[in-house]
Amino acid sequence: MIKEEPPTVVPPISDPALEEIEIHTIKEGYSYVRTIYDKGDNHYKYEVIEPILSTDEAEICKFIKETLIKTLESKAKAEYEELMKYLLEEIDHAIFDHSIYISPLSKKKIVYYIVRDFLGYSKIDVLMNDPMIEDISCDGPGIPIYIFHRIYESVRTNLIFTDDDEVDSFVIRLAQRCNKHISIAEPLLDATLPDKSRLQASLSREVTTRGSSFTIRRFRADPLTPPTLVEYGTMSSQMAAYFWMMMEYGASGIFSGGTASGKTTTLNAISMFIPPQRKIVSIEDTRELNLPHENWIAGLTRASFGSETASNIDMYKLLESALRQRPEYLIVGEVRGREAFTLFQAMATGHATYSTLHADSVPSAVYRLENPPIEIPRIMIQTLDVMSIQVSTKVGKKMVRRIKEITEITGIDPTTGELTINTIFKWDSENDKFIYYGGSKILGEIGQKKNMTYEQVEKEMNQRAGIIDWMRASRLYNYKRVAEMVSEYYSYPENVLKRAGGV
Ligand SMILES: Nc1ncnc2c1ncn2[C@@H]1O[C@H](COP(=O)(O)OP(=O)(O)OP(=O)(O)O)[C@@H](O)[C@H]1O
Ligand SMILES: [Mg+2]
Incomplete structure (x- = not known):
């Protein structure tokens, strides 16, 4: 029998300046993606290969x-x-x-x-099916679509929207796929695509001068878990265990970092440590959190048509109503405006609250919190317990995500009026290692509450670090399995410890 020709035959590379790095099948016989290294400009390129129509x-x-x-x-x-x-x-x-x-x-x-x-997603369908892609961005017509690849980082693709009409109608269709609306009158959209990816889009040249644009943050069906983040070197197992203690105790935290540094991912991962029965209420603009908990109300703001303030009012209102639902844990996707005040009020009244913030150091995070549009008085900021700072950076040639520091807010210095802080963990960038300083106020408070000495609490933290190391060694990364293990540890710690090899 003659072998039937497939609809797509991957063309060989003829240009000597181009080197094929790798090729992956997206749909057998139909679509492939190839990474190419261009020796001419020393850049990687990402090629989508699909059937060629006569x-x-x-x-x-x-x-x-x-x-x-x-x-x-x-x-x-x-x-x-x-x-x-x-x-x-x-x-x-x-x-x-x-x-x-x-x-x-x-x-x-x-x-x-x-x-x-x-x-499917028409022109970008192949990109939406490559699990190695984190973000897809189209900056306007006539500009190639760029992706953020897990290995090759920001790479240009061979896909392009040729004119205004093509990209405009594509953006309108994407909005429809989210059951949302975008128009010249309301040209900005934050929405969630059917596969749960996050979409940000703008229509026409009025707000984005290069024409309609969109960015898609691809959704991971299996969220990253603490053992995976330890495996990636984003945090040490001891830091993960510190977060575990902090989440159980309900100490509040803000996860800061630059764009796409992995703040939401870290927050989501360590939320898996929240004891399974606790009531969680979360509030987001677009749905990104993915938790294994049953007793969880996942709130979403209404479409933020146009103005920034409209979206903030929604976030604020939702937060006010969330507080009436008596959450034990309150998670706000990201703080940007006056909803932060309510978040800090909730913190001050004893709720365990967590959020992300766009800032790349403790001083700049405090600055952002204290100044417009957030404007939290310093006296309230001191109710925050923990701040984590995350970066997306290079180790050698590799792009990595690291938690640069975990710092506790300890109070306000009565003479200078400045916030007093205490760094518990720090990333040593030279050796790519994490340093533990200890002396944690939170661990001390846990000790007081549980009638344990500081050393005993620290021992408990290190024991949990051992469990995380064991999960990692056993390749136990899946979030449902991790959640089961955490849940079992809360009920029968000795069982888990025994399995983890008596660590
Ligand atoms: N520690 C990590 N290691 C590897 N990849 C990660 C890590 N954390 C996050 N990612 C990936 O990086 C991308 C961005 O992550 P995330 O959405 O958590 O960032 P963010 O800081 O919240 O971004 P934004 O500022 O846009 O809200 C996602 O595709 C995610 O899967
Ligand atoms: Mg985020």
Whole structure:
């Protein structure tokens, strides 16, 4: 039997300046992604390889799509499988009704594009299916789409939206996929895509002068867990254990860092340490948190049409209402405006509160908190227990994420009026190691509450660090498994310790 030609044949690289680094299959026979190193400009490039349509095939594809648009509208709410079945039937109908002659191979290619464009994410569908991609950004028409790759970092792709119309209609469609609305009157959108990825988009040249743009932060179905973050070197197992103690005790924390430094990921991971029965209320602009807890109300602000203040009012209102729901743990995705005041009020009244903040050091975080638009009085800032500072940086040639320091806010110096702080852990960038200074006020408070000496509390923390090391060694990374282990530790610590090898 003659082997059938696949719809996509990966073309060889002919340019000697280009070197193929790796190639991955996204959909066998149809789509591939190839990383290329360009020796000319010393940059990596990311190539999406899909079926190539001949002029005739492209015409037929366009024609069938046009006939389908009308019939598909009535099916907008159907499930994926049903839609797929319907789409395939309709393609056959269109081909039959219009007496179109195409070869089986051409048909496969056309079906690929129709399914990709109607049910998938059309031009960026392949990018949305590559698990190595963190972010996808389109800065405007005529500018190649860039991705942030887990290994190669910021890389240009071979995909491009050619003109205003193409990117405008794509952005409008993305908004529709989120059941949201974007228009010239309301040109900014923060939303969650059906696969839970976070979308930020702008329409037209009025707010973003290079034309419509969008950024997608890809969602991870399996959130990163503390043992994984230890494996990645983002924190030590002892730091993870410190967070575990802090979360159990309900000490409040703010996770600071630059854009995409991994603040939300760290907050989500260590929230897995919240005792399983506790009531958690979270508030976010777009849904990013993913917790294993059952007793969890996940609040979401309404669309932040246009103005910044409108979104903040929603966040603020939601927070006020969250407090009436008696949460034991309150998580706010990110603080930016006056909702921070309510968060600090909640902290002052004994709630365990957590949030992320855009700042890359303790002084700049304090500065951001004290100044407009947040404006928290210093006296309230001292109710915050812990601040973690995270960076995205290089170790050698590799891009890594590290928690630069974990610092406790201890009070206010009565003579200078300055906040007093105490750094418990610090990252030694030269040796890529974490230093533990100890002397933690929080561990001391835990001791007082539990009638334990500081040394006993510290021993407990180190025991938990041993459990995290053991989870790592046993490749126990999945968040459900990690949550089970944490839950078991709360009920039967000796069982877990025994399994972890009596650490
Ligand atoms: N410690 C880590 N190691 C490796 N990858 C990470 C780590 N933390 C986060 N990531 C990845 O980095 C990307 C950004 O992470 P995250 O959303 O947590 O950052 P952020 O600081 O909250 O960003 P933003 O400022 O946009 O809110 C995600 O794709 C995430 O999976
Ligand atoms: Mg974030």
